[in-house]
Amino acid sequence: MPLRLCRRSGSDNWYIRGTVRGIAIFESTGTDSKKAAEEIRARREAEVLDISVHGKKAAGTFMQASVLYLEAGGSPRFVGTYDELTGKWDGLIGHFGNSKLSAIGQIELDAAARVLYPNASAETRNRQVYTPFIAIWKKAETRGLCEVRRWERPRMDAKPRDRWATLKEVEKMAAAAAPHIARLVVFLAFTGARMSEALSLDWSDVDETAGWVVFRDTKRKNEDRGVPLHPSALAALSAIQGRAGKVFRTQKGRPYHETHKLAGGQAKTGWAAMCRRAGVSGLTPHSMRHTFSTWLTAAGVSERIRDELMGHASTDTGRRYAHVPRDELVAAVQRLKPIATKFVQPPTNEGNRQDAAR
Numbered sequence: 001m002p003l004r005l006c007r008r009s010g011s012d013n014w015y016i017r018g019t020v021r022g023i024a025i026f027e028s029t030g031t032d033s034k035k036a037a038e039e040i041r042a043r044r045e046a047e048v049l050d051i052s053v054h055g056k057k058a059a060g061t062f063m064q065a066s067v068l069y070l071e072a073g074g075s076p077r078f079v080g081t082y083d084e085l086t087g088k089w090d091g092l093i094g095h096f097g098n099s100k101l102s103a104i105g106q107i108e109l110d111a112a113a114r115v116l117y118p119n120a121s122a123e124t125r126n127r128q129v130y131t132p133f134i135a136i137w138k139k140a141e142t143r144g145l146c147e148v149r150r151w152e153r154p155r156m157d158a159k160p161r162d163r164w165a166t167l168k169e170v171e172k173m174a175a176a177a178a179p180h181i182a183r184l185v186v187f188l189a190f191t192g193a194r195m196s197e198a199l200s201l202d203w204s205d206v207d208e209t210a211g212w213v214v215f216r217d218t219k220r221k222n223e224d225r226g227v228p229l230h231p232s233a234l235a236a237l238s239a240i241q242g243r244a245g246k247v248f249r250t251q252k253g254r255p256y257h258e259t260h261k262l263a264g265g266q267a268k269t270g271w272a273a274m275c276r277r278a279g280v281s282g283l284t285p286h287s288m289r290h291t292f293s294t295w296l297t298a299a300g301v302s303e304r305i306r307d308e309l310m311g312h313a314s315t316d317t318g319r320r321y322a323h324v325p326r327d328e329l330v331a332a333v334q335r336l337k338p339i340a341t342k343f344v345q346p347p348t349n350e351g352n353r354q355d356a357a358r
Contacts, residue, residue, distance in 0.1 A: 030070035036082035060145030062096035122154035176277035192292030226322040239343035299335035
């Protein structure tokens, strides 16, 4: 029987089920969008027919490999997401689509990196294109969809990027920034959050009373990570109006667009202006993450605790109880010196402009 879409108990994703030329199929599409799932189903049916005639390795496609990767728990962060309004995919899936794996080589991979991130550094292209692509390819290899290959990555800068900010520099940056950027830079410096984690943060994951924040689906195997809120981070949060929806918003009070998950940085212009006015150079949003790590080390925090706060390592307790404040983590963050910046508190009689802008 032809392939059809169906649902499986306990999963929001659509599944493909059926038989084509004697080949039985029952697999997830990796998406809960019926429109996207239908597109995958149609392509999958054509693929199975092609495989039955020419064999797996000749007929395997990038879309098929991507679905296998996502179904195995791979992160969709750079692989691609489906836009219901435009009916298009972004990321790697948007670029390669249903291309045959046998037709993709080093030249095509290098071209994809240039097209998707034309002005990015070698490090960014490696992280956002080469790493997820190779992970997808390896998953396809295990299923016999493609040949085993060795892929070359872009040459990285020989000098490591170890720039971090002093407390005085963070104070200067916050003083020179627009209010919405000032709050963000202080929060990043005192939590070690990635820019994407901060811009995705929802108020439901912030406990100001307990002084705790939870970052969801982080880069470490999509694990949640709980981090204590230093008094300086709490001060930055207290200066934000509204307690619903996204925490950090644009100057107009709107949530940052979801493309930050793929490219990171709608605050790029404001960040550059802040650094220029503050007279600091070489400090990026990611530098704030390195700053947090450096400050913890200088304060005598153990490597084990520091790595857990940064998300470089996790424990069974950390994974299971990311939402529960832990004394040893709180004590570590409390060792950091507070920032001298004073944030202007929002008027208590004003309405929630953020929710009105949603």
